[in-house]
Structures are given as structure tokens and as C-alpha cells.
Amino acid sequence: MTALQEELRLAAVHRLGLLDRPPEERFTRITDIACRLLRVPKANVNLVDAHRLWPLTSSGPADGHLTREATLCTYVVQDRAPVLVHDIGLSERFRDFRLFVGDRPLRSYLGHPLFDQNGALVATLCVFDVQPRHWSPEDQHALAQLAAWAEIELRHEQVQRELAQGARAQRLSDSVIASAGEGICGIGLDGRITSVNAAAGRITGWAPADLVGMPFHETLHGRRPDGSHYPADACALRHTLEQGISVDGADDVYWRKDGTPFPTHLSLASIVDNGAVTGAVTVFEDVTAQRELEKLKEEFVSVVSHELRTPLTSMRGSLGLLASGVAGDLPPDAVELVDIAVTNTDRLVRLVGELLDLERLAVGERSLDRAENDVGDIVRQAVTSVAALAAAAQVELRADVTPGHAWCDSDRIVQVLVNLLGNAVKFSPAGSVVVLTARPYGESLRFDVADTGRGIPPDKLEHIFDRFAQVNAEDGKPGGGTGLGLAIARSIAQSHGGTIAVSSSEQGGTCFQVTVPQRNERVPATAGAARRRTDG
Numbered sequence: 001m002t003a004l005q006e007e008l009r010l011a012a013v014h015r016l017g018l019l020d021r022p023p024e025e026r027f028t029r030i031t032d033i034a035c036r037l038l039r040v041p042k043a044n045v046n047l048v049d050a051h052r053l054w055p056l057t058s059s060g061p062a063d064g065h066l067t068r069e070a071t072l073c074t075y076v077v078q079d080r081a082p083v084l085v086h087d088i089g090l091s092e093r094f095r096d097f098r099l100f101v102g103d104r105p106l107r108s109y110l111g112h113p114l115f116d117q118n119g120a121l122v123a124t125l126c127v128f129d130v131q132p133r134h135w136s137p138e139d140q141h142a143l144a145q146l147a148a149w150a151e152i153e154l155r156h157e158q159v160q161r162e163l164a165q166g167a168r169a170q171r172l173s174d175s176v177i178a179s180a181g182e183g184i185c186g187i188g189l190d191g192r193i194t195s196v197n198a199a200a201g202r203i204t205g206w207a208p209a210d211l212v213g214m215p216f217h218e219t220l221h222g223r224r225p226d227g228s229h230y231p232a233d234a235c236a237l238r239h240t241l242e243q244g245i246s247v248d249g250a251d252d253v254y255w256r257k258d259g260t261p262f263p264t265h266l267s268l269a270s271i272v273d274n275g276a277v278t279g280a281v282t283v284f285e286d287v288t289a290q291r292e293l294e295k296l297k298e299e300f301v302s303v304v305s306h307e308l309r310t311p312l313t314s315m316r317g318s319l320g321l322l323a324s325g326v327a328g329d330l331p332p333d334a335v336e337l338v339d340i341a342v343t344n345t346d347r348l349v350r351l352v353g354e355l356l357d358l359e360r361l362a363v364g365e366r367s368l369d370r371a372e373n374d375v376g377d378i379v380r381q382a383v384t385s386v387a388a389l390a391a392a393a394q395v396e397l398r399a400d401v402t403p404g405h406a407w408c409d410s411d412r413i414v415q416v417l418v419n420l421l422g423n424a425v426k427f428s429p430a431g432s433v434v435v436l437t438a439r440p441y442g443e444s445l446r447f448d449v450a451d452t453g454r455g456i457p458p459d460k461l462e463h464i465f466d467r468f469a470q471v472n473a474e475d476g477k478p479g480g481g482t483g484l485g486l487a488i489a490r491s492i493a494q495s496h497g498g499t500i501a502v503s504s505s506e507q508g509g510t511c512f513q514v515t516v517p518q519r520n521e522r523v524p525a526t527a528g529a530a531r532r533r534t535d536g
Contacts, residue, residue, distance in 0.1 A: 001078065009077075010050055012120030016154065017161050019047055023057040026153050031059035034127055034146050038110075038139055042128040045114070045150055048077050048121070056123065071099065073124040076111045080121055082140065085109040087132035099128075108133035110140065112147040117155045125150050180283075186271075187216050187280045189241055191232070194279065203286045205257035216282075225253045225261060236268055240280045244270040254284065262286050308352050316345045351484070368409040368495060372519075375404045375438045375445060382417035383436060389422060394430035397421070400437040406445045407517045412492045416500075417447060419485040420512045424451035427510070444498060445518050450511040456504040464502055465490045489514070 001009075013019070031043035042060030046053040053066040053073055068074045072094065075083045088094050088107055099106040111126035125147045177184055183200030185193050193211050201208035204220060211219070217232045224230045232238060239245040247268040254264045266284035270277045319342045321327065323335070330338065379399050390397045406413070417436065424434040428451045437448045456464060467487045486500075493500040496516045504510040 001080075009120050009122070012116055012118065013047055013049060013122045015161070016047070016116070016122060016157060018056060018157065019049060019054050021056075023055065027057035027150065028059065030125070030146055030150050030153070031057050034125070034143065035059045037142050037146075038127050040127045040129045040133075043126065044128075045123060045125050046071075046073055047123045048073055060128075072097065072109045073111055073126060076113050076124045076126070077121055080113060082113070082144070083109070083111045084135045084140065086134050089132075104130040107131055108135070110135050110143055112143050114147055114151050114154060116151075116158055123150070123154065182283050182285045185211070185216060185282050185284075187237065187241070187282065189277070189279055191215050191217060191237065191241065193219070200284075203256075203262075203284070204254065220254045221252070223255055223261070237280060237282075240268050240270050241277060244272065244277050246270065251287075252284075262288050263291050308348070312345060312349050312352060316342070316349055319345055368412060370407055370409050370496075372405045372407055373410040373413075375406055376401050378406065378408075378410055378413055378417070379436055379438055379447075381410075381414045382421060385414070385418045386421040386425060390425045390434070393425050393428070395425045395428045396433045397425075398433055398435045400435060402439050404438075404440060404445060405518065407519050408496055413447075413496075413514075413516060416489040416492050416514055417449065419489050420449040420514070423485070424449055424453065424510070424512075427451065427453035429453065440518065441515055443518060444515040447514045447516075448511055449514075450509070452509050455508050455510055456502070461502065461504055465500070 027045045031045060034043040035041070040060075042058070044053075044058045045056040046066070047056060048068060051068050053068055053071055055066070072083060072085065085091050085094055085108055088097055088109070097106075106128050108129040108131065109126065111124050113121050114123040114125055116122050125143065127143065177197045180197060181199055183203045184195075184197045185200050186195035188194045193214050193216050196206075196208040196211045198208060200206075201211065204211070206219075217230075217235050217237055221235060221237070222230055222232075236245070236247050236250070240247070247266065250266055250268075252264050252266055253261050255261050263286070264284045265287045266282055268280060268282045271279040271281060319338060322330065323338045323342055379401050383397050383399055387397065421434060421436060428434055432452050434449065434451045437450070439446055439448075465486045467484055490500050493514050493516070498514065498516040500515075501513045502510065503513075
């Protein structure tokens with residue numbers, strides 16, 4: 001038996017929960033019958049622990065402390081089979097073995113292994129005699145039958161313990177579900193609600209008990225946002241119940257008991273038992289407050305951006321004229337001040353422009369001019385745009401492209417890659433290399449921008465694509481950007497029906513991955529359309 005097998009066996013012994021418990025009558029009946037049937041002075045049912053035997057029962061003279069090594073039961077475990085000794089004095093294997101029954105030395109032994117319902121050897125049923133004994137086939141058969149009885153008792157204990165553990169786990173699970181802030185509904189194959197937590201009732205306005213038995217789709221999801229009928233065949237729930245298709249993190253609209261709609265963020269998964277779908281569970285939350293806050297933020301940014309753009313453009317023009325000497329030569333100190341003002345005004349103009357750009361992408365006002373574009377051309381344009389910045393930073397740019405095409409707005413994808421390459425150069429030390437690769441990725445094309453810079457701290461990684469998110473340079477100073485580049489990159493990728501992701505190590509090295517379709521497919525026209533999608 002290997003060390004791992006022994007560890008698994010010992011785990012099974014402890015799972016029974018019978019160690020260190022007093023003798024039990026159900027096992028005592030077995031050993032009493034064994035003593036009478038086989039005409040022996042002693043019989044035991046022993047749990048075999050790591051270094052000891054624990055008698056579940058013992059008929060005959062009382063045992064002292066039994067170490068595993070000092071008993072013949074250890075050989076039953078070792079052999080995983082019955083062990084019979086007719087006369088220890090004549091046995092080459094056991095002649096040096098010393099064990100007493102009361103005050104008389106043991107002369108003969110018959111032991112049988114006991115297995116739990118998973119096939120783990122957890123105990124032995126054994127009989128002893130102080131006289132040499134020829135164990136006949138009938139004796140061995142009788143002990144095997146009693147061992148089968150003992151195994152039934154052990155397995156009954158195991159089942160009862162597992163049922164108790166299952167009941168405790170169910171109570172814990174019910175408690176967690178009941179206290180969850182999100183609505184949770186269990187749904188049967190017929191589409192009717194089988195279980196509901198308190199949050200689902202609070203969010204929908206229904207008493208949880210009243211929802212049980214109701215058809216989920218018709219009750220909570222049967223109308224589109226405009227109030228028109230939403231057929232059940234078009235609902236994702238039907239596909240989940242029939243095909244096991246899951247939905248993770250979708251936006252939709254549900255309806256309350258009072259007939260009012262509310263935006264929801266939901267997940268939907270099938271319940272599978274023995275390979276067959278037996279139902280589904282949905283987890284959802286009311287995101288009305290979040291949507292209203294997002295709308296306010298977007299409106300605020302839009303209004304402020306538009307109001308700032310005109311005066312900033314005028315200021316930039318005036319400062320440019322001053323810097324060019326149209327109003328006459330300026331003193332050196334004034335020239336320096338005007339240059340600073342021009343630089344900061346340029347930054348503000350760029351910030352306002354990017355805010356407006358992001359807003360247009362979010363609401364779908366900026367259309368995409370998609371076509372089949374050569375991947376090599378896209379990569380060359382991006383690398384050329386950043387070449388001067390890389391040369392100034394003494395960073396080498398490399399491109400590794402698998403020939404192919406991408407169905408995209410090439411100017412927008414180049415914009416994304418230029419932003420990622422610029423960031424990579426900015427955070428890379430002199431003498432390092434930034435690599436842009438383009439490879440097929442399933443049905444998509446993936447661009448990777450990898451650097452060997454200092455990496456992104458874990459606390460910044462989760463929010464790296466948020467608006468105004470920035471990572472400071474190694475010297476502790478801001479990188480000089482607006483903090484909107486990656487937010488715009490994400491909107492552009494999503495508007496193509498693609499994705500953007502990042503992996504990074506704080507010890508050094510960051511890689512951004514952008515995917516876009518390889519061919520013309522039906523994808524959401526804008527990021528805003530993707531966000532507002534309401535199909536379940």
C-alpha cells in the first residue's frame with residue numbers, strides 16, 4: 001500500500017466518526033454471535049487507525065491499549081484480504097508474534113477486512129483462540145457472512161453521517177441564498193419557478209411564496225422594454241433549459257408585479273444531474289440606481305465637454321498667436337509662461353476631445369467604417385505612428401504578424417494599437433523591447449502588445465479600463481495622459497464585437513490583448529447598442 005493510499009484510507013476511517021466512541025450494541029451482537037458460532041473466547045470489530053486499533057466492540061476478555069503494529073489486524077490491512085493463523089507457533093510469518101487473550105497467549109487468529117461503501121478498508125472483524133485451531137472453510141465462510149453484516153452497519157453509519165452533513169450543508173446554503181442581496185430563482189424544466197429567495201421578492205414586488213409555481217418568463221420577462229409581447233421562444237431561458245446554454249453578466253429588463261419595468265444585470269445557468277439538464281437558476285439585481293448614475297455622469301461629462309471646447313479652442317488660438325510673435329516680441333520670462341500655457345491648453349483640448357469621443361462611442365453616435373483590412377497594414381500604421389516616440393525613449397519596437405485580414409474600422413483599431421504601444425513605450429526602460437503581435441484566435445484576430453516594463457500594481461489592474469484611471473510612472477510622476485485612452489480602447493474593441501484584456505506582473509511585464517472579428521459577422525454596431533441589448 002502506497003503512502004497516498006494509506007492517507008486516503010485513514011481519511012475514510014475518520015470520516016466515519018466512530019473513533020473514540022464507546023462500544024455500540026449493534027456491533028456487539030455481531031461479535032457475540034461470532035464467539036458462539038465459531039466457539040472462540042474472543043471476537044472484535046476494530047477500526048484500524050494510523051498507529052492504533054479502536055474496538056467498536058469486543059466480546060470476551062477486555063483489551064488493553066492496542067497498537068496497530070502489535071496486532072495481526074495490521075496484516076489484514078496490508079493484504080486487503082482475510083488472514084488466518086492456525087497455530088502461531090508453527091507459522092513462519094507470525095511465530096515471533098506475542099499477543100494475549102486475558103492472561104493466556106494467543107495461538108490462533110482469523111481476521112476479515114471490512115470496507116466502507118467507497119471501497120476503503122476501514123476496520124476488521126477478527127476472532128481469537130488460545131488453542132491451536134484449524135479454521136475450516138465453513139469457519140471462514142461464517143466469518144465472511146458476519147463481516148458482510150458488520151459492513152452493512154458501517155455503511156449505515158456512513159450514510160447517516162453523510163445525510164446529516166448534507167442537511168447541515170443544505171441549511172447553510174439556504175441561509176446564504178436567503179441573505180443574498182441579489183434575487184435568486186430556481187426554475188424547473190417546465191419553466192416554472194421552483195424556489196425564490198427574499199431578495200427576488202423584494203426586487204420584483206412579489207411575495208416569494210406567491211412566485212413559486214409561476215411561469216418565470218411570463219411573470220417577470222414576458223414584455224420587451226417598450227411593453228410589447230416578448231415570446232418565450234426568444235428568451236435565453238428556453239435555450240438554457242433545452243441546450244444547457246449559460247448567460248453570464250447580461251443586461252436585460254424585468255417587470256415588477258405592479259407592471260413597471262426595471263433594468264437588471266443577470267446570470268443564467270443550467271442545473272445538470274447525471275449529464276442531463278434538470279432545471280436552471282438565475283441570479284439578478286435591480287440596476288436602476290446604477291443606470292441613473294451612469295446617465296447623470298454621461299450627461300455631465302457631455303455638457304461640460306461641449307461647453308469647454310469652444311473657449312478652449314479660442315484660448316489655444318490666442319496663445320498660439322502670442323507665442324508666434326504676432327502681438328510683438330515677448331520678454332523671455334513671458335515666452336516661457338506662454339509656452340507653459342500652450343502645453344497645458346493643448347492637454348485640456350485633448351482631454352475634452354477624448355471625452356467627447358468616448359461619449360459618442362458610448363451612445364452610438366460615432367459609426368464604424370468597417371471593411372476587410374490587411375492585418376499587416378494595420379500593424380505597420382500603428383508602429384509607424386509610435387516610431388518617433390520609441391526612438392526618443394530608446395525603446396525598440398518589433399512586429400510579428402501572421403498574414404490575414406480583420407473585419408474592422410482600420411482607423412479605430414490603429415487608434416487602439418497606437419494608444420497601447422504608446423503606453424508600453426512610456427513605461428518601458430531604455431534599451432528594452434515592445435512587441436506587437438497579430439495572430440488568428442479562433443474566429444477572431446488577436447493583437448498582443450507586450451512590454452517588459454515594471455508592470456501594473458494589482459490594485460490598479462482591476463480598474464485599468466475605467467475613465468481617468470492612470471498608473472504612475474516609476475519616478476512617482478503621472479504619465480502625462482488624460483486617463484481616457486484605455487477607456488476609449490475598450491469602447492472601440494467592444495463596438496467591433498471584440499474584447500480587450502490585460503495581464504501583468506508587478507515584478508515586470510505587461511501584455512494587452514485585443515480581439516476583433518476576422519470576417520463580416522453580425523456584431524453590435526456600437527458599444528452603446530451592446531450595453532442596451534435587451535434580448536434575454
